Amino acid sequence: MCIIVSKSIDGSKILAKNRDRAYKPSLEIVHTLIDGVEVAYLRDTITDWSEGMNEYGVGLVNTALMVGYDENEKKIVKKGGKPSKDGKKIRKALSQKTIRETINSAITFDGGIKGHTFIATPTKTVCIETTSKHNPKYELHNDELIVRTNHGHLHAGAGYSEGPDYLSSKIRKLSAEKAVGKVESIDKVLPSMRKQYYKRDSNLNMRRDTEKMFTSSQLLLDLTNKVLKLTYRPNNIEEFVGIKNELPKGYTPKIKIIVTKTIE
Numbered sequence: 001m002c003i004i005v006s007k008s009i010d011g012s013k014i015l016a017k018n019r020d021r022a023y024k025p026s027l028e029i030v031h032t033l034i035d036g037v038e039v040a041y042l043r044d045t046i047t048d049w050s051e052g053m054n055e056y057g058v059g060l061v062n063t064a065l066m067v068g069y070d071e072n073e074k075k076i077v078k079k080g081g082k083p084s085k086d087g088k089k090i091r092k093a094l095s096q097k098t099i100r101e102t103i104n105s106a107i108t109f110d111g112g113i114k115g116h117t118f119i120a121t122p123t124k125t126v127c128i129e130t131t132s133k134h135n136p137k138y139e140l141h142n143d144e145l146i147v148r149t150n151h152g153h154l155h156a157g158a159g160y161s162e163g164p165d166y167l168s169s170k171i172r173k174l175s176a177e178k179a180v181g182k183v184e185s186i187d188k189v190l191p192s193m194r195k196q197y198y199k200r201d202s203n204l205n206m207r208r209d210t211e212k213m214f215t216s217s218q219l220l221l222d223l224t225n226k227v228l229k230l231t232y233r234p235n236n237i238e239e240f241v242g243i244k245n246e247l248p249k250g251y252t253p254k255i256k257i258i259v260t261k262t263i264e
Contacts, residue, residue: 001150001168001213002063003176003193003206006118006125008143010186012224013122017051017061018193020208021216024238029230029257032246034095040228040255041094042219045241048087051219053228054094055254057122058102059221062090063148065115065131065159089113099126107136115159116148122224129154145181149173164203171204179206190218190231194264207264229258 005016019025026045033039041052053059090113093105099121106113106128117128125146130136137154149169152158160166179192194207194215201210208215217232232240243257 001165001208003172004061004063004116004118004148005176005180005189005193006120006127006141006146007180007189009184009189012186012222013120013125013143014186014189014223015053015059015061015118015120015125015219015221016180016189016193017063017219018206018208018215019217019219020213021236022213024236025216026238026241027217027230027232028241029228029243029259030246031243031253031255031257033248033251034091037095037097038247038254039091039094040257041091042217042228042230043087046238047084049084050087050090052090052094053221053223053226053255054096055226056097057223057226058094058096058099058119059121059223060090060093060102060106060117060119061219061221062086062113062115062117064150065129065152085110086113093119099124103128103138112136116153118146118148120223127153129158131155131158134158145177147173147176147180149176168203172206175204175206186220186222190220190229191264193218194262225256226254227256227258229260231260231262233263234261235263 001020003018031040038055041050043050093102096102119126125141127139134155149172150159151169160169183192196205198204216236220229
């Protein structure tokens with residue numbers, strides 16, 4: 001259960017995400033070349049989930065519509081099951097040089113990436129919505145604010161469609177639109193997505209602190225200036241392994257990485 005955002009702000013196009021987990025993830029940032037393309041991405045070392053950007057200013061974030069698996073993924077992996085293939089799919093998509101190639105990879109490689117996926121460049125954002133039961137549908141946006149949570153937007157019945165979790169998804173989307181819509185500085189985007197408009201343990205908050213689910217980290221991708229920023233909550237992750245620099249010796253990186261902690 002996560003929130004993803006796309007917005008043009010401060011002269012930049014950004015993608016942002018609140019990552020909610022039912023377990024404490026182990027996180028690392030990998031800075032490497034994939035098929036000759038510089039890529040920086042956040043990776044959950046437990047499940048192999050990955051999200052990030054490349055040297056061409058193409059970024060990708062995703063939020064689940066197959067929420068049952070998403071909530072229980074660590075248990076599945078710990079019991080001997082294989083991690084989802086989505087990490088591999090996302091890294092493959094990020095190794096492409098154009099947004100068109102990235103979109104094609106995201107929907108075709110190894111069955112495609114499911115859920116709400118934002119793929120963006122400094123000038124445009126493409127929203128893709130697909131599940132194992134729904135074929136991909138697309139929306140093209142330019143500068144406007146876009147928010148997705150865990151219910152269908154283009155596919156009726158996708159993701160949460162009724163009950164408390166559906167209400168949570170709808171309220172969190174509206175809250176993020178309200179909060180992020182007001183900010184005029186990139187530095188204020190992630191703090192705005194940590195606001196709690198309800199009681200601390202309410203399922204309706206953007207920043208989750210419930211028995212079932214909690215916000216473990218936030219990711220911001222400045223695609224115009226090629227900056228990846230990770231903010232994590234130390235009490236809500238197992239560990240931050242660090243930044244794994246796999247770039248060749250003497251290589252001058254095009255992507256800047258910033259890591260911060262927050263107790264909020």
